Amino acid sequence: MEKKVSKIGVLTSGGDAPGMNAAIRAVVRTGLYYGLDVFGIMRGYAGMIENDIFKMETRSVANIIQRGGTILKTARCKEFFEPAGRKKAYENLKKLGINGLVIIGGDGSFRGAQIFSNEYDIPCIGLPGTIDKDIAGTDFTIGFDTAVNTAVEAIDKIRDTADAHDRLFIIEVMGRDSGYIALHSGIATGAENILIPERITDINEVIDSLQEKEKRKKLVNLLVVAEGSELGGANEIAKVLKEKMPNADIKVCILGHIQRGGSPSCLDRLIASRMGYAAVECLMTGKDVNTMIGIVNNQLHYTPLDQAVKAEQTIDYEWLKIVKILAS
Incomplete structure (x- = not known):
């Protein structure tokens, strides 16, 4: 050389x-x-x-x-x-x-x-x-792969306690203005809905979906939200859901910087x-x-x-269709 x-x-x-x-x-x-x-x-x-x-x-x-x-x-x-x-x-x-x-x-x-x-x-x-x-x-x-695996491990544990209490958990993951961690970890853990910045989410559709599941006695639900979602973080979304679903047991978990660390x-x-x-x-x-x-x-x-520095990573929206089908 x-x-x-x-x-x-x-x-x-x-x-x-x-x-x-x-x-x-x-x-x-x-x-x-x-x-x-x-x-x-x-x-x-x-x-x-x-x-x-x-x-x-x-x-x-x-x-x-x-x-x-x-x-x-x-x-x-x-x-x-x-x-x-x-x-x-x-x-x-x-x-x-x-x-x-x-x-x-x-x-x-x-x-x-x-x-x-x-x-x-x-x-x-x-x-x-x-x-x-x-x-x-x-x-x-x-x-990225490590961060997603960290999120998956945490969400799996949250699902255990959600199942024990019939709770709706809203889990916020990192990603800044990108929804990839939310998308990958949400699909891998069977989340009922995934909220990402790349897609405008109709909160009323989310509520309708959760209420329909409630009627079917599906009381254990996970919502994974990227921190950059246009609806705000997990706490903001929880406030809206509690107003519309007063009987639901709603909890919030923000995973935060554990996603950055680790082997x-x-x-x-x-x-x-x-x-x-x-x-x-x-x-x-x-x-x-x-x-x-x-x-x-x-x-x-x-x-x-x-x-x-100019190009933006884009999300294949077929993933979102997969989420909708598999979470039904």
Whole structure:
């Protein structure tokens, strides 16, 4: 291989996601295998601006593939979106000779990478690390599978107690403006209804459906709602339902940040390792740089960063038809 870079920096940015450590490990060990110097950048773009950068060796990433979170820490950095902040970051990289970057994060992180690469001609590779799966150009994002499995495990336990008391549970999952966690976990746990931001939900239809089930003595019902639903979160929906269904025993459970933590699933470890390896190869060959590396139909897929930050992941509405049929 013809080397296009000699020193690589790797960082994690935005919200943490299980599997980020596996991606860091893959970048470091692939880079070292090819004789490159690899530097860890702490706290995302903030660490780049503050020169919180250190050289990594193979032992730097020992015993981390199974750990959640990120050993490089993460942060959101408004200063990086100002020209002065990016200039300071570039000067710090230049002093160390870093001439290639791997950014593990979401759309906001990629937007920063795109601007930075255009200004200072440093090739960047983005790896989609977000539990939300809200980035187009990949079937899975690092952390999504783990987050869904965490939600499924929790919802299964909630169904047990719901069944014991004949209760209606409204369960709120994470996902920001994306409904994928709600959709996948809701289908997998047999939820009676799933409320997601991508679809306008008629609350009266939900109420009619629940009342019809009540007449059939189907008193155990689960509603899974994405935090970005246009109807609001679980608490807001519960208020409406209690007004319309005063006799129903309604409880709310907000799963929250447990979905971000925990040991990454096998799938998240595999895709993170594969993407991290591919990122280094892209930087070395100079091919497919300034792209986001995804996996589509089990094949590596390269999306230019400027497209990755603009395109929106879309939901196949056949899934919603499946929900309606299976929950009847």
